[in-house]
Amino acid sequence: MTINIEKTNDMTIAHLAGRLDTPASTEVAPSFEQLNDAANGMVVLDCTELVYISSSGLRLFLALRKASAAKGGKVIVRNISNSIRQVFMMTGFLNLFEIE
Amino acid sequence: MKLKAGLLLVIVAVLTLEATFIIQYHYSQREIKKEASLRAASELKSAENKIMDVVNQAEAAVRNSIWVAEWCLETPDSLKRIPQRIVSENPVVVGSTMALVPGYSEKYPLYAPYAMRDDETGKIKMLSLATEEYDYPSSEWFTKPIEMDEGYWSEPYFDENGGDILMTTFSMPVKDRNGKIAAIVTADISLEWLAELIERMKVYPNAFNMVVSRNGNIMVCTVENLTMKATIDQIALESDDYKALDRVNKAMLAGQYGEMPVKYQGEINHVYFAPVERTGWSLSIVLPEKDLYSGVRRMAMNVQLLQLLGLSMIIIILRVVAKNRAKYQRINEQKERIENELHIAREIQMSMIPKTFPPFPERKDLDLAASIIPAKEVGGDLYDFFIRDEKLFFCIGDVSGKGIPASLVMAVTRSLFRAMSAHEDSPAKIVTSMNNTMSEANERSMFVTFFCGVLDLSAGQLRYCNAGHNPPMILTDAIRVLPVEPNLPIGIMKGVDFIEQETPFLYDDALFLYTDGLSEAENATKEQFGEDRIEKALHGRKRSSDHLENIKQQVSQFVGEAPQSDDLTMLFIHYLAHVVPAQQERHLELHNDIKQISLLAEFIEKIAEEKKLDETLAMNLNLALEEAVTNVILYAYPKGTDGLVDIDAIVMEHSLEFIITDSGVPFDPTAAPEADITLSADERPIGGLGIFMVRKLMDEVHYQRLDNKNVLKMTKNI
Numbered sequence: 157m158t159i160n161i162e163k164t165n166d167m168t169i170a171h172l173a174g175r176l177d178t179p180a181s182t183e184v185a186p187s188f189e190q191l192n193d194a195a196n197g198m199v200v201l202d203c204t205e206l207v208y209i210s211s212s213g214l215r216l217f218l219a220l221r222k223a224s225a226a227k228g229g230k231v232i233v234r235n236i237s238n239s240i241r242q243v244f245m246m247t248g249f250l251n252l253f254e255i256e
Numbered sequence: 257m258k259l260k261a262g263l264l265l266v267i268v269a270v271l272t273l274e275a276t277f278i279i280q281y282h283y284s285q286r287e288i289k290k291e292a293s294l295r296a297a298s299e300l301k302s303a304e305n306k307i308m309d310v311v312n313q314a315e316a317a318v319r320n321s322i323w324v325a326e327w328c329l330e331t332p333d334s335l336k337r338i339p340q341r342i343v344s345e346n347p348v349v350v351g352s353t354m355a356l357v358p359g360y361s362e363k364y365p366l367y368a369p370y371a372m373r374d375d376e377t378g379k380i381k382m383l384s385l386a387t388e389e390y391d392y393p394s395s396e397w398f399t400k401p402i403e404m405d406e407g408y409w410s411e412p413y414f415d416e417n418g419g420d421i422l423m424t425t426f427s428m429p430v431k432d433r434n435g436k437i438a439a440i441v442t443a444d445i446s447l448e449w450l451a452e453l454i455e456r457m458k459v460y461p462n463a464f465n466m467v468v469s470r471n472g473n474i475m476v477c478t479v480e481n482l483t484m485k486a487t488i489d490q491i492a493l494e495s496d497d498y499k500a501l502d503r504v505n506k507a508m509l510a511g512q513y514g515e516m517p518v519k520y521q522g523e524i525n526h527v528y529f530a531p532v533e534r535t536g537w538s539l540s541i542v543l544p545e546k547d548l549y550s551g552v553r554r555m556a557m558n559v560q561l562l563q564l565l566g567l568s569m570i571i572i573i574l575r576v577v578a579k580n581r582a583k584y585q586r587i588n589e590q591k592e593r594i595e596n597e598l599h600i601a602r603e604i605q606m607s608m609i610p611k612t613f614p615p616f617p618e619r620k621d622l623d624l625a626a627s628i629i630p631a632k633e634v635g636g637d638l639y640d641f642f643i644r645d646e647k648l649f650f651c652i653g654d655v656s657g658k659g660i661p662a663s664l665v666m667a668v669t670r671s672l673f674r675a676m677s678a679h680e681d682s683p684a685k686i687v688t689s690m691n692n693t694m695s696e697a698n699e700r701s702m703f704v705t706f707f708c709g710v711l712d713l714s715a716g717q718l719r720y721c722n723a724g725h726n727p728p729m730i731l732t733d734a735i736r737v738l739p740v741e742p743n744l745p746i747g748i749m750k751g752v753d754f755i756e757q758e759t760p761f762l763y764d765d766a767l768f769l770y771t772d773g774l775s776e777a778e779n780a781t782k783e784q785f786g787e788d789r790i791e792k793a794l795h796g797r798k799r800s801s802d803h804l805e806n807i808k809q810q811v812s813q814f815v816g817e818a819p820q821s822d823d824l825t826m827l828f829i830h831y832l833a834h835v836v837p838a839q840q841e842r843h844l845e846l847h848n849d850i851k852q853i854s855l856l857a858e859f860i861e862k863i864a865e866e867k868k869l870d871e872t873l874a875m876n877l878n879l880a881l882e883e884a885v886t887n888v889i890l891y892a893y894p895k896g897t898d899g900l901v902d903i904d905a906i907v908m909e910h911s912l913e914f915i916i917t918d919s920g921v922p923f924d925p926t927a928a929p930e931a932d933i934t935l936s937a938d939e940r941p942i943g944g945l946g947i948f949m950v951r952k953l954m955d956e957v958h959y960q961r962l963d964n965k966n967v968l969k970m971t972k973n974i
Contacts, residue, residue: 178853178886208857208875210882211945218940225938239872243879246952247945248933 470536636662684756892920
């Protein structure tokens with residue numbers, strides 16, 4: 157699991173790649189803290205290379221969404237695979253995020 | 257048969273009535289005749305008495321004057337006093353004379369002073385009969401007494417002098433001292449009163465009476481034109497029954513009493529006759545038989561009319577009764593026949609269904625029991641089962657409607673099931689071909705809710721197809737309703753595809769199938785037995801037959817007195833084979849370290865590869881397994897202690913089963929509340945998603961605490 161955070165003028169883009177399972181979630185938790193700090197602006201989670209996400213990963217997404225909501229920012233989830241889209245659907249996350 | 261009895265009854269009634277009638281008629285006639293005879297005799301007697309009274313008076317008047325007359329012979333001039341006295345002193349005497357024998361007196365060669373009562377004044381008139389025109393010495397009244405030397409009553413005659421009245425005269429000789437007849441003393445009586453007397457005697461309307469003189473002259477007769485105009489003899493000559501009349505005539509003239517039937521002018525007449533002493537007369541009553549019996553004949557006619565009426569009524573009633581009886585009998589026979597046929601139909605129907613239990617005594621891997629409690633009518637429930645190629649084929653069904661049509665459809669259904677399942681192993685295909693056949697010629701639009709199952713006894717696998725029937729209960733670790741596809745019932749539409757389903761059926765698993773006769777059994781308050789009661793009734797380990805008995809009892813208790821309206825059919829299949837199904841087991845042992853989670857991906861990948869699962873399914877399995885195992889790793893063991901998590905994957909043809917076992921603290925993840933996924937981001941808790949996802953991703957999740965271990969069983973149908 158890798159996460160690359162790229163900052164531009166008006167947004168923060170996080171490139172997620174690999175499997176975001178429970179151990180990986182622990183690994184990437186600090187990176188998500190960074191994203192939470194930037195949650196007053198627009199944060200894009202680029203999931204093009206994300207192949208798997210478990211509830212711990214979803215929990216990170218949700219925490220970011222909460223921080224963003226508190227700071228008046230915006231979270232966009234981009235390019236999720238069909239499998240992950242189904243998980244989002246199943247858990248109601250499709251309604252919590254802007255999916256691109 | 258009944259008609260003959262009725263006819264016999266009528267005949268007996270007619271005979272009895274007729275016999276009594278004839279006897280009664282006969283006796284009545286006899287009595288009437290006897291009565292008439294008595295009455296005639298009494299009338300005759302009374303008339304005779306009355307006549308004798310008059311006759312005696314007249315005779316006495318004459319006789320009592322004889323001695324005076326003898327005296328007077330000495331002084332002929334005084335002779336006229338004799339008739340004068342006789343008339344004046346005897347009201348019945350209308351006229352009297354004392355006529356001297358010609359030549360007896362020298363002074364009066366012919367002398368006959370005649371005294372008579374003047375009808376108008378009542379005074380006595382004196383006349384003389386010794387006239388030239390009236391030759392009294394040759395008169396009968398004069399000659400006869402001389403001839404007979406005694407008193408004599410003359411033949412009746414019309415008095416030519418004294419007006420046209422019928423008279424008769426009593427005359428008696430008077431002798432002188434020498435014993436020589438010197439004169440005749442007479443007394444005339446009118447016979448007018450006799451006519452009145454006779455008229456009064458007329459007791460029957462058409463009867464007539466008469467008085468006949470000694471010569472056979474009809475003196476007085478109520479038939480006017482016969483009076484003094486004929487003799488009986490003359491009448492007899494005209495009569496068609498001369499002999500009888502002649503006999504009567506002779507008897508009467510001989511002064512006899514009697515009673516004789518005489519046919520006169522085509523009619524039978526009864527003649528009653530009696531003599532009047534001294535006068536030589538004969539009194540008679542002629543009574544026409546029709547008169548005599550007119551009363552009894554009228555009565556007879558009325559009686560016969562009544563009898564006829566009564567008989568007609570009896571016949572009508574009998575006919576109506578016979579008709580009704582025949583009708584009711586016909587209806588009853590029909591009813592009996594139908595009931596009998598229904599009974600036979602029911603027996604035939606029941607004989608199609610396997611009824612010997614246990615059905616497969618040689619098989620230790622199967623405990624099967626079934627039961628039909630039929631409603632009153634022939635119903636349309638069915639079940640069937642048989643074993644072929646180590647597979648138990650079974651079905652349960654309920655035909656719409658009741659009665660013969662339902663039972664016929666039931667028979668067809670059962671035959672089709674046998675035919676279609678003879679070479680076909682797939683329940684869906686069996687049901688599909690049954691449906692196609694039954695939909696083809698189903699003009700009455702009858703349908704069958706049907707559950708067809710094929711239990712692979714060697715693999716512990718149940719495949720089934722439910723065509724609109726009540727879903728059965730499956731008894732595994734828990735009792736649940738078997739998930740079923742909403743297929744249409746059989747017989748509704750041709751060409752419909754039926755979806756087949758599959759579930760592992762392992763050791764000690766059981767299936768309970770039933771018809772709505774069980775779930776919809778109603779008690780007196782219209783409450784239904786329902787699925788909950790069925791589920792409760794299935795608790796506890798019992799033999800299949802005991803399960804059914806138990807349920808029967810519970811239903812019977814629940815229903816109470818309420819009548820059973822529908823067939824109640826149940827089938828209980830208990831699988832007892834310790835067979836290892838065609839499966840592959842994989843095992844993975846993890847320590848309670850969260851990093852170990854990553855090993856799950858590899859574990860799943862191998863299974864996915866082997867079973868050629870698609871990417872999404874593989875990911876979902878991975879996800880479910882990760883969530884479940886994460887739970888264990890995070891919460892089962894106290895922090896810092898080492899613990900193991902065992903993961904067993906059982907890969908079967910159509911399902912995957914994961915069993916996660918740990919020896920940690922008792923923890924049932926399935927008891928956690930469902931996550932509410934409708935909440936907004938702010939409201940949603942961070943946790944609680946894991947077990948929610950497991951439930952969503954797997955078909956079955958089941959937790960058990962066994963041997964101080966947490967055992968979580970998750971099944972995914974593929």
